Amino acid sequence: MADKLSFALVSPERELFNGEVDQVVVPGSEGEFGVLPNHSPVMSVIRPGALKVLSDGAERRIFVNGGFADVTPEGLTVLAEEAIDLADIDAAQIEQELKNASEDLRDANSDAKREAAQRAVARLESIRAALAR
Amino acid sequence: MPSLKEFRNRIASVKSTQKITKAMQMVAAAKLKRAQSQAEAARPYAERMSRVIANLAAAVQGDDAPALLRGAGKDQVHLLVVMTSERGLCGGFNTQIVRAARERIDELLSAGKTVKILAVGKKGRDQLRRLHGDKIVTFIDLSGFRNIGADASNLVRSAVLDLYEQGEFDVATLFFSRFQSVISQTPTALQLIPARAPEGVTPPDLKGAIYEYEPNEAEILEALLPQYLNGQILQALLENQAGFYGAQMSAMDNATRNAGDLIRKLTLRYNRQRQANITKELIEIISGAEAL
Numbered sequence A: 001m002a003d004k005l006s007f008a009l010v011s012p013e014r015e016l017f018n019g020e021v022d023q024v025v026v027p028g029s030e031g032e033f034g035v036l037p038n039h040s041p042v043m044s045v046i047r048p049g050a051l052k053v054l055s056d057g058a059e060r061r062i063f064v065n066g067g068f069a070d071v072t073p074e075g076l077t078v079l080a081e082e083a084i085d086l087a088d089i090d091a092a093q094i095e096q097e098l099k100n101a102s103e104d105l106r107d108a109n110s111d112a113k114r115e116a117a118q119r120a121v122a123r124l125e126s127i128r129a130a131l132a133r
Numbered sequence B: 001m002p003s004l005k006e007f008r009n010r011i012a013s014v015k016s017t018q019k020i021t022k023a024m025q026m027v028a029a030a031k032l033k034r035a036q037s038q039a040e041a042a043r044p045y046a047e048r049m050s051r052v053i054a055n056l057a058a059a060v061q062g063d064d065a066p067a068l069l070r071g072a073g074k075d076q077v078h079l080l081v082v083m084t085s086e087r088g089l090c091g092g093f094n095t096q097i098v099r100a101a102r103e104r105i106d107e108l109l110s111a112g113k114t115v116k117i118l119a120v121g122k123k124g125r126d127q128l129r130r131l132h133g134d135k136i137v138t139f140i141d142l143s144g145f146r147n148i149g150a151d152a153s154n155l156v157r158s159a160v161l162d163l164y165e166q167g168e169f170d171v172a173t174l175f176f177s178r179f180q181s182v183i184s185q186t187p188t189a190l191q192l193i194p195a196r197a198p199e200g201v202t203p204p205d206l207k208g209a210i211y212e213y214e215p216n217e218a219e220i221l222e223a224l225l226p227q228y229l230n231g232q233i234l235q236a237l238l239e240n241q242a243g244f245y246g247a248q249m250s251a252m253d254n255a256t257r258n259a260g261d262l263i264r265k266l267t268l269r270y271n272r273q274r275q276a277n278i279t280k281e282l283i284e285i286i287s288g289a290e291a292l
Helices: A091-107 A112-132 B004-059 B093-110 B122-135 B152-166 B217-291
Strands: A003-009 A017-020 A023-026 A031-035 A043-045 A051-057 A059-062 A069-073 A075-080 A083-085 B078-081 B114-120 B134-142 B170-182 B184-193 B210-216
Touching: A003 A023, A003 B004, A017 A051, A017 B004, A023 A043, A023 A075, A043 B004, A051 A112, A051 B152, A059 A112, A069 B004, A069 B217, A075 B004, A083 B004, A091 A112, A091 B152, B004 B217, B078 B093, B078 B122, B078 B152, B078 B217, B093 B114, B093 B122, B093 B170, B093 B184, B114 B122, B114 B152, B122 B170, B134 B152, B152 B170, B152 B217, B170 B217, B184 B217
Parallel strands: A003 A075, A043 B210, B078 B114, B078 B170, B114 B134
Antiparallel strands: A003 A017, A023 A031, A023 A051, A043 A069, A051 A059, A059 A083, A069 A075, B170 B184
């Protein structure tokens, strides 16, 4: 394929990716969709899940915890609330954190704490789901 | 003329002050490096977010737009979010921000508007309290945060949004210092609500294609706007933090140099005094011997 897609992935803390790729598969709120070069303009909400970046036959998977994808003729911009490269994640560590978070949820004695624990559990579960696939 | 002992004491005290300012300068330099890279890493997000907002704002207009984008339709009550540091010893850093805010306050007041202040950071609150204490509605203390991150910006955002939902203000403006270099930080005012596409950012040319929205414009905006606020606030906090360390570093550098000058001057005077004393004693001995 001659054409390349210019793709940028940014989270509030840093810019994770900025460059040319062949294809990106985005976990949209209405279902996954692939973005190829010269895609028509779309703006979509992202649900927590794995974002796949295909470039020169190599696949890179990045976990995004919610955010937005914006496709313009210039390229694809993903604004993630949080983004972690799945290659940097250790499955055992996530399991451990998930267990801790679930315990927190059980022990939570106030609404604020329960809410925070619930968020943490949901986040970790979606990371685990992204890892499993 | 002070005695030799007094000179010695003063020199010793200036020397220990110099040691402290020197140490603070080095600590600030180390923290600055981290804060600066954090602020710079966060810039792409804020920038791209602005572009997306500009995009959407162009597409969604009129009465369908959410309140955060459209505004309350009036601009009677202004909320100024003044971000300053928690600690001092940083030269004119906080004063600069407060001065910019104060100028805006005077301008708004003379135009007959109502002004409310949300102070973030202790130093700015203390400076504003003197003249505009009655206008401060909320104060957010960030000294509990060791690292400025999503938690801190969430705290500020929810405070702003709570006030907005209670109808406490119509227009919100953010005051902070944009970090340019170690010696230069520019106080900046940024309009938060109603969200406005920054100047110079234009929606991309769609070449006749039609934008699609998933699920739909309104829902996206609803989810996007709080994120946008968060991004802008976080960016402002990080810029401020980097600016603070930069200002502190150069202030402490100046202080160390001043202490050095002072020590040199005091040492010169001390030596002169010592020599004068010796000469005086010699004259006394010699004239005593001659008298015999």
